[in-house]
Amino acid sequence: MMHLLVALLLAPTPGTIGDNRSLLFDRAQGPTPVTDKDLRPGKLPDCRNAEEVQITLEQIRHGDKELCFIRDIRAFNRPTP
Secondary structure: OHHHHHHHHHOOOOOOOOOOHHHHOOOOOOOOOOOOOOOOOOOOOEOOOHHHHHHHHHHHHHOOOOOOEOOOHHHHOOOOO
């Protein structure tokens, strides 16, 4: 009689984690596709001299990819030679 009582007390009831374990288990064994991430380009190096700044300004004006990152915003307001 005691064994029956212990078995009834330890049996999983509907709605417990033990009963729903098959719903929580992740069956993915390999890589899965990722669709909600975006790839960002790497950071450009800073421009080191006036020549690189001038080249980068010309690239920006023509819509090309920049050579380096211009830190000084005043470079955009300078007249071109």
